[in-house]
Amino acid sequence: xxxxxxxxxxxxxxxxxxxxxxxxxxxxxxxxxxxxxxxxxxxxxxxxxxxxxxxxxxxxxxxxxxxxxxxxxxxxxxxxxxxxxxxxxxxxxxxxxxxxxxxxxxxxxxxxxxxxxxxxxxxxxxxxxxxxxxxxxxxxxxxxxxxxxxxxxxxxxxxxxxxxxxxxxxxxxxxxxxxxxxxxxxxxxxxxxxxxxxxxxxxxxxxxxxxxxxxxxxxxxxxxxxxxxxxxxxxxxxxxxxxxxxxxxxxxxxxxxxxxxxxxxxxxxxxxxxxxxxxxxxxxxxxxxxxxxxxxxxxxxxxxxxxxxxxxxxxxxxxxxxxxxxxxxxxxxxxxxxxxxxxxxxxxxxxxxxxxxxxxxxxxxxxxxxxxxxxxxxxxxxxxxxxxxxxxxxxxxxxxxxxxxxxxxxxxxxxxxxxxxxxxxxxxxxxxxxxxxxxxxxxxxxxxxxxxxxxxxxxxxxxxxxxxxxxxxxxxxxxxxxxxxxxxxxxxxxxxxxxxxxxxxxxxxxxxxxxxxxxxxxxxxxxxxxxxxxxxxxxxxxxxxxxxxxxxxxxxxxxxxxxxxxxxxxxxxxxxxxxxxxxxxxxxxxxxxx
Amino acid sequence: xxxxxxxxxxxxxxxxxxxxxxxxxxxxxxxxxxxxxxxxxxxxxxxxxxxxxxxxxxxxxxxxxxxxxxxxxxxxxxxxxxxxxxxxxxxxxxxxxxxxxxxxxxxxxxxxxxxxxxxxxxxxxxxxxxxxxxxxxxxxxxxxxxxxxxxxxxxxxxxxxxxxxxxxxxxxxxxxxxxxxxxxxxxxxxxxxxxxxxxxxxxxxxxxxxxxxxxxxxxxxxxx
Numbered sequence: 001x002x003x004x005x006x007x008x009x010x011x012x013x014x015x016x017x018x019x020x021x022x023x024x025x026x027x028x029x030x031x032x033x034x035x036x037x038x039x040x041x042x043x044x045x046x047x048x049x050x051x052x053x054x055x056x057x058x059x060x061x062x063x064x065x066x067x068x069x070x071x072x073x074x075x076x077x078x079x080x081x082x083x084x085x086x087x088x089x090x091x092x093x094x095x096x097x098x099x100x101x102x103x104x105x106x107x108x109x110x111x112x113x114x115x116x117x118x119x120x121x122x123x124x125x126x127x128x129x130x131x132x133x134x135x136x137x138x139x140x141x142x143x144x145x146x147x148x149x150x151x152x153x154x155x156x157x158x159x160x161x162x163x164x165x166x167x168x169x170x171x172x173x174x175x176x177x178x179x180x181x182x183x184x185x186x187x188x189x190x191x192x193x194x195x196x197x198x199x200x201x202x203x204x205x206x207x208x209x210x211x212x213x214x215x216x217x218x219x220x221x222x223x224x225x226x227x228x229x230x231x232x233x234x235x236x237x238x239x240x241x242x243x244x245x246x247x248x249x250x251x252x253x254x255x256x257x258x259x260x261x262x263x264x265x266x267x268x269x270x271x272x273x274x275x276x277x278x279x280x281x282x283x284x285x286x287x288x289x290x291x292x293x294x295x296x297x298x299x300x301x302x303x304x305x306x307x308x309x310x311x312x313x314x315x316x317x318x319x320x321x322x323x324x325x326x327x328x329x330x331x332x333x334x335x336x337x338x339x340x341x342x343x344x345x346x347x348x349x350x351x352x353x354x355x356x357x358x359x360x361x362x363x364x365x366x367x368x369x370x371x372x373x374x375x376x377x378x379x380x381x382x383x384x385x386x387x388x389x390x391x392x393x394x395x396x397x398x399x400x401x402x403x404x405x406x407x408x409x410x411x412x413x414x415x416x417x418x419x420x421x422x423x424x425x426x427x428x429x430x431x432x433x434x435x436x437x438x439x440x441x442x443x444x445x446x447x448x449x450x451x452x453x454x455x456x457x458x459x460x461x462x463x464x465x466x467x468x469x470x471x472x473x474x475x476x477x478x479x480x481x482x483x484x485x486x487x488x489x490x491x492x493x494x495x496x497x498x499x500x501x502x503x504x505x506x507x508x509x510x511x512x513x514x515x516x517x518x519x520x521x522x523x524x525x526x527x528x529x530x531x532x533x534x535x536x537x538x539x540x541x542x543x544x545x546x547x548x549x550x551x552x553x554x555x556x557x558x559x560x561x562x563x564x565x566x567x568x569x570x571x572x573x574x575x576x577x578x579x580x581x582x583x584x585x586x587x588x589x590x591x592x593x594x
Numbered sequence: 595x596x597x598x599x600x601x602x603x604x605x606x607x608x609x610x611x612x613x614x615x616x617x618x619x620x621x622x623x624x625x626x627x628x629x630x631x632x633x634x635x636x637x638x639x640x641x642x643x644x645x646x647x648x649x650x651x652x653x654x655x656x657x658x659x660x661x662x663x664x665x666x667x668x669x670x671x672x673x674x675x676x677x678x679x680x681x682x683x684x685x686x687x688x689x690x691x692x693x694x695x696x697x698x699x700x701x702x703x704x705x706x707x708x709x710x711x712x713x714x715x716x717x718x719x720x721x722x723x724x725x726x727x728x729x730x731x732x733x734x735x736x737x738x739x740x741x742x743x744x745x746x747x748x749x750x751x752x753x754x755x756x757x758x759x760x761x762x763x764x765x766x767x768x769x770x771x772x773x774x775x776x777x778x779x780x781x782x783x784x785x786x787x788x789x790x791x792x793x794x795x796x797x798x799x800x801x802x803x804x805x806x807x808x809x810x811x812x813x814x815x816x817x818x
Binding site: 202232238275 | 672750
């Protein structure tokens with residue numbers, strides 16, 4: 001018995017403009033499309049944060065032209081309390097979903113996972129194309145919510161019920177704004193499920209000859225673990241969004257309790273469970289934190305090894321730790337619900353794994369720092385951002401110890417302490433991973449080098465700026481500064497306003513520093529110095545053994561064969577200080593698999 | 595319906611693994627003697643892909659199940675106990691029958707592709723029978739929804755009916771995807787371009803849809 005067609009169908013190189021650049025089946029083009037969407041989302045998210053920060057520092061300051069965004073939300077160019085919440089919600093949604101998930105995972109993963117595994121493409125290119133376009137549809141739907149009658153939703157990126165399910169009576173944006181938000185996220189989930197399907201199958205089935213799982217680079221492992229998490233997490237959020245939409249559009253009662261009164265109106269729902277939404281959301285929501293950060297862990301490890309010119313202390317332990325983080329992330333989601341009225345025994349049950357999850361995190365950090373110790377690290381933009389990633393991950397992770405304990409979390413939960421924590425450990429760290437990946441892989445993606453001097457300036461301004469913004473958040477939280485407030489008029493909050501002004505100035509300057517990156521990105525794309533060769537960083541993994549930029553089928557006429565683990569640096573007796581994975585040169589290394 | 599009798603394709607036992615990608619396997623280290631012919635082939639991506647897809651669908655319906663259980667346990671006493679429309683039981687027999695016809699079709703196709711049987715009409719008839727039963731199932735489900743709506747029992751009548759519609763419509767949408775897959779299989783088979791892995795993947799999906807329906811029926815029968 002055998003197949004009626006002898007070979008797996010491979011798509012040929014596209015010839016039309018639309019097939020080549022728009023509805024492309026090529027994983028590399030799809031990766032770039034994801035990157036472009038993430039960049040646009042990041043710019044939108046950053047502008048929204050600027051508006052919020054200016055308002056928090058100088059509440060009555062009129063931002064010229066703001067009324068163009070919303071006449072009712074910003075009359076006289078000063079934002080209303082409700083509009084502040086709407087901007088906050090959109091900032092969180094754009095950044096968490098369309099930047100932190102798409103750039104490190106979908107963008108870099110799409111471009112480099114098939115190449116690092118030695119495959120010609122993803123196994124289901126049509127699904128891959130749909131993955132991007134369905135996600136992009138979600139992006140457009142989310143942007144459209146700015147332009148419906150009462151603007152986007154104000155319920156926060158977590159969209160807690162019953163407010164999110166109550167309908168227009170809940171406030172501006174709680175009608176169509178929520179419906180569009182939930183539709184956008186449902187689209188996003190479907191897109192990421194298509195992506196995860198391809199990522200998992202590529203890793204398991206499309207590896208070239210000789211590429212065992214343990215020979216995959218750490219970046220590929222990061223994407224693989226993330227795709228498994230995405231497959232399970234987004235499959236839960238999607239039906240939750242559908243139920244939320246039904247509560248709005250059809251009038252069902254999944255999340256709205258009976259007899260609920262909002263703004264003097266009794267809602268016509270019966271018996272919905274507000275906690276049900278939180279359970280469904282956070283079952284996705286906490287793994288989402290790791291969906292954002294694990295690709296960065298892999299990328300940063302890959303970059304550091306290349307620049308240290310030696311492998312990590314333990315390749316396997318690093319992989320097992322990242323996988324442990326993925327598994328444990330599902331067991332800790334209840335720590336987001338310590339103040340939801342959950343049974344105290346449940347709080348304890350979620351608190352314990354929350355403390356346990358610090359063990360693999362600590363192991364990863366120890367492997368990074370132990371490997372860096374004594375190494376002669378090549379300092380460039382990519383390696384600096386990789387170091388910055390570690391710094392942010394440690395700083396943000398330490399505050400996580402406090403929040404893991406219910407008794408402390410109850411005090412800090414609704415304060416800026418939590419905002420500082422998750423921005424450092426999840427947002428800034430992941431952004432630094434994206435920057436590191438961009439500086440590192442730019443020559444392979446475009447054939448040109450980014451300007452390293454501008455890159456280093458970008459790093460130092462971002463590094464100092466990020467700490468200047470987010471470390472004071474912890475102080476504000478300990479001082480009792482509640483989050484989500486648009487103004488601080490209570491007596492005990494007024495003395496904290498100067499801190500907010502400092503943060504706002506730091507945010508504006510740090511945001512402006514990102515323009516250096518945007519300039520460097522676009523200038524280098526067209527006029528940057530051509531990459532000196534196919535392997536400018538002297539790396540060993542498969543992306544450096546193919547042409548720059550890679551051809552349509554990634555490796556030209558000859559598919560690669562792999563002979564070594566991915567990080568053969570400083571090998572004793574070797575002809576150079578590194579041996580490519582494709583080199584048949586013998587290696588006698590304790591790390592090499594027997 | 596295709597009934598053409600033709601020569602089965604030749605089997606090339608010496609065919610080496612494809613020069614393209616897809617020969618990674620779980621631990622396919624290149625042998626010390628460098629003989630790449632010893633490298634084992636990995637399963638076709640469609641095989642792994644369908645399991646991955648089914649895992650995702652499992653998670654979706656697990657989430658809906660947990661929602662149903664949490665909502666059922668809600669302190670607000672608004673849960674109705676309803677009688678399921680009898681047509682659902684007929685539909686259950688139909689979907690079980692469709693799994694049987696597909697399994698027969700899969701074996702007949704295997705015989706045909708292996709050169710043991712030369713009549714393409716036999717497997718094609720079983721594939722068409724499966725397609726017909728699948729469409730009949732969806733029509734039966736639609737009949738159940740119409741019947742309930744004619745009695746004034748719709749999505750918002752009560753949370754019990756909300757879950758009934760969400761679960762049954764969700765299943766029907768996924769099954770429609772299976773019907774699409776089945777049409778693709780039939781089309782490829784008629785053009786002699788069907789891959790065994792495609793048929794196997796479609797079969798797994800179809801059987802999973804049958805098992806999922808049995809589970810949902812049991813859940814609805816237990817909780818509603």
